[in-house]
Amino acid sequence: MNRKMTVEDIEVSGRRVILRVDFNVPLAEETGEITDDSRIRASLPTIKYLSEHGARVILLSHMGRPGGKVVAGLRLAVTAERLSQILGQPVPVTSDCVGVEVEKAVAGLKNGEVLLLENLRFHSGEESGDASFAEALASLGDVFVNDAFATSHRAHASIVGITRHLPSVAGFLMEKELKNLSGILENPAHPFASLLGGAKISDKVGMLENIMSKVDLILIGGGMAATFLKAKSYEIGRSLLEVDMIDTAARLMEKAGKEKTGLLLPNDVVVADELSNEAETAIVPVENIPRDRRIVDIGPRTIADFSKELQNCRTVFWNGPMGIYEIPGFAGGTQELAKIIANLEAITVIGGGSTAEAVNEMGLTDKMTFVSTGGGASLEFLGGQMLPGVAALPDKQ
Numbered sequence: 520m521n522r523k524m525t526v527e528d529i530e531v532s533g534r535r536v537i538l539r540v541d542f543n544v545p546l547a548e549e550t551g552e553i554t555d556d557s558r559i560r561a562s563l564p565t566i567k568y569l570s571e572h573g574a575r576v577i578l579l580s581h582m583g584r585p586g587g588k589v590v591a592g593l594r595l596a597v598t599a600e601r602l603s604q605i606l607g608q609p610v611p612v613t614s615d616c617v618g619v620e621v622e623k624a625v626a627g628l629k630n631g632e633v634l635l636l637e638n639l640r641f642h643s644g645e646e647s648g649d650a651s652f653a654e655a656l657a658s659l660g661d662v663f664v665n666d667a668f669a670t671s672h673r674a675h676a677s678i679v680g681i682t683r684h685l686p687s688v689a690g691f692l693m694e695k696e697l698k699n700l701s702g703i704l705e706n707p708a709h710p711f712a713s714l715l716g717g718a719k720i721s722d723k724v725g726m727l728e729n730i731m732s733k734v735d736l737i738l739i740g741g742g743m744a745a746t747f748l749k750a751k752s753y754e755i756g757r758s759l760l761e762v763d764m765i766d767t768a769a770r771l772m773e774k775a776g777k778e779k780t781g782l783l784l785p786n787d788v789v790v791a792d793e794l795s796n797e798a799e800t801a802i803v804p805v806e807n808i809p810r811d812r813r814i815v816d817i818g819p820r821t822i823a824d825f826s827k828e829l830q831n832c833r834t835v836f837w838n839g840p841m842g843i844y845e846i847p848g849f850a851g852g853t854q855e856l857a858k859i860i861a862n863l864e865a866i867t868v869i870g871g872g873s874t875a876e877a878v879n880e881m882g883l884t885d886k887m888t889f890v891s892t893g894g895g896a897s898l899e900f901l902g903g904q905m906l907p908g909v910a911a912l913p914d915k916q
């Protein structure tokens with residue numbers, strides 16, 4: 520794809536620069552503390568560049584899905600505090616993202632200072648892409664920078680609407696995401712394998728269809744494997760099943776056969792009687808899944824088979840955990856595959872969301888070629904769709 524204009528292509532010194540970031544970080548349920556700050560760190564190069572070049576930086580972000588009203592637990596103070604620690608300079612946060620208080624705070628900004636505005640999604644106009652809300656946001660700045668790749672599949676006011684009012688460019692994270700993800704679509708080194716997991720096929724159909732002709736091999740684990748197994752008439756017990764996706768799974772397997780793309784399913788799985796760490800578990804071949812059990816992870820033979828296939832690959836894209844990763848006892852398959860991929864001599868690209876969190880948690884991020892910050896956004900991008908937030912940014916001259 521064509522490269523986008525970036526912050527380096529415009530004058531920022533002394534100007535009010537509105538920088539849309541995705542600080543939608545996971546929070547611990549009880550304490551509300553940030554459990555993975557990699558999305559904040561990922562935008563640091565852009566924030567630093569702007570600040571060092573004398574811009575007055577106005578950060579916009581959403582957090583969670585408050586649905587157009589104020590939700591105390593989704594205020595951005597925790598992210599402002601974390602950013603301030605990593606950046607080494609104060610980052611004040613306003614109590615709203617539009618209005619008189621915000622205008623005053625913006626007017627008081629000096630060159631190089633950074634201000635964070637409150638959660639955009641406290642206003643319903645954000646998600647509906649309301650034109651006057653977009654205009655109110657735009658009125659706060661002189662230029663707009665989009666570094667929120669992870670939200671650019673949403674045609675929201677702060678992603679698309681705002682670009683109609685201000686000169687707009689990409690930030691460095693946006694640039695890096697587009698370069699790495701389009702790289703695996705456009706000219707991947709072969710053999711190219713995609714390892715897919717996670718709960719649902721429905722999230723990944725578009726992506727699967729689009730990459731089918733580009734990859735040599737598809738390895739399927741995680742909850743979605745159960746629907747594929749069902750489509751091949753295996754007993755899957757009480758495993759998660761997407762009934763309306765059985766035909767799709769069958770069609771995808773048939774398509775893979777026609778295109779001579781290998782498609783591997785687990786040949787053994789871990790089954791459990793309940794979804795808890797105290798569950799009774801067993802490793803069984805997929806021919807012998809008991810009726811009263813459910814699949815919670817891939818088995819050791821599958822790990823070995825997947826590993827053997829991956830060793831030959833020169834490009835690997837991974838999205839989706841291999842089992843119910845949130846429960847430590849069912850995280851083994853995901854952890855083993857993460858280690859295997861981290862040690863490959865290959866281009867390794869990891870889709871965002873829970874896969875990225877698992878890789879970050881295991882400290883393997885630096886051993887991967889690229890870990891995307893985008894969950895849904897990276898899936899849509901690899902599904903061949905033009906993301907509205909990306910389409911709204913001008914190409915490099």
Ligand code: 3PG
Nearest residue numbers: 541543584669670894895
């Ligand atoms: C994400 O985490 O997927 C992005 O921040 C977008 O959030 P959303 O899925 O709630 O739109």
Ligand code: MG
Nearest residue numbers: 872894895896
């Ligand atoms: Mg999402």
